[in-house]
Amino acid sequence: MTDPDLGFEEFVAARWAPLYRTAYLLCGTSHEAEDLLQSALATTCVRWGAIRDKGAADAYVRRTMLNLAQRHWRRRRREVATEHLPDPGHDHLGARADHVALWTEVRRLPPRMRAVLVLRYFEDLSVSETAAALGCSEGTVKSQTHHAVDRLRAALPALELAEDHA
């Protein structure tokens, strides 16, 4: 939640870190995350005066990031797929081994599927909010969540993952 009277510069200073974390989870690599967030913030800056409810600025940046990311993903889909996961970023010091293992598999998910997980389980959006953010139907969000959990369960049989149906 952001202060409704916040200026853009203050907003960036206050929200850079949390927004970067969301960008990182969406992209899976640090350089792509920084690039995505910078682009989204530039767009937001130019339209800052039009964002009447500055408390919703986070959501505006997030939606812009998703729009930009989806455009990028569509372009990348035409490129040759690879099993290699570039730029692991760092080893997430302090995170539990099973969390890191799960994250490694999350990064292997198709970007849109990963975005569904990030919005639902990191940003705590509802199915309908996630659908709105991604510009798809609630049914698509549910099926993507289902497929994502299926894939993670198959990749990590030791984890007994089940879906929320909220």
Next chain:
Amino acid sequence: MSTTEIRDALHAVADSTSVPLLDRTALQRRVARERRAVRAVRAVGGLGAAAAAVLLVSVVGVPFAGGGDGGGGTTTEQASPAPAEAASSQAAGVAAPLPYLRDGRLHVLNPQGVDHELGLDVEAVLGSTEEFVYVLDRVGDVRRFDAVHGDEGPGSPWTFEEVDSSTPQAVTSARLSGDGRFLGWIDGDGRLVVRDLLAGTTTSPVDLPDDSHLSDVAQGSGAALVSQDGDLVLHRDGGQVAVRTAADGYGQASTASRERVAVVDRDAVTRVYDVSSGAAELVGEVPGSGYLSPYGDRVASLVLRPGGAARALLWTPSGAVVELPVEGRPVDVAWSGETTVVVVSDLADGSVVQACDVGGRPSCRRLPVEGEDLTLAR
């Protein structure tokens, strides 16, 4: 185990991710690029009224410009010889001070070829004369800098001092007429006001529809060209003149002189209308985004083509259109006096500014201004 495990893993990874420091310079560069893109879209009338309103509001609401003075307070200048050439009036190649923005910051190149950094982050240069420069700052305040030139001859140093602009704060748009006599603005309550700087008089505020934009103020008459409700209207003594816009555009980048209006239409053509009779009659067309010279006799136009090609064109009083012989890929054009077109163009290693004399056969020469993000008046 439920999806709580996924939730926990995502939060753990996010929390353990090292967050890089904000690269303000990179962000400023992207913001400048985004602004240029928005301006380019607006220049061909490609924005609807709602989006245009967004842009207008953003003009007064974009304080981001790390490290700069984006707000109030009188600014100080730093004068330095321009980097490219020796300081001389020939090297400068401009008859009057040339205001421009470098990375969003206000600079003025004086006729001696000395560059003055005026210490202010600016949204737009509204216009200038030999005596002063008006700009719109990042919070929507109109700011004025007076040029002071010593009387010890041509070599006397120039200085620029900020003075009170005597305008209300947080205007939504503003323009200075090409001759520098009339300053117009739309205030925060959506009212149009035009001040005659020579006579010291100010018109009574005129209520405008919501989200109106002041495109220009005409030289000679002080008539205000306003984009309002999707129409382009010239407000002048004795009534209004409706000016047609093509392809459902709004003509926000249009310019006006006493007798002419140049409408930058959405189909990437600038149409020139004669409005002296009280109705707008089409008298010429030029490709691209074109702007009237201060007295309305010529139009300088920038034509951007898909794939990156670009040309700077000149529409002459005879109706002929000629290409300006500029170096590099032109990205911005503006007028500096009635017979000088100033062009920013991109070269492989950055941008340069050229002054093109269009009083006769056009010829261009470089000015001692270089940089990566250069923006002229308009």
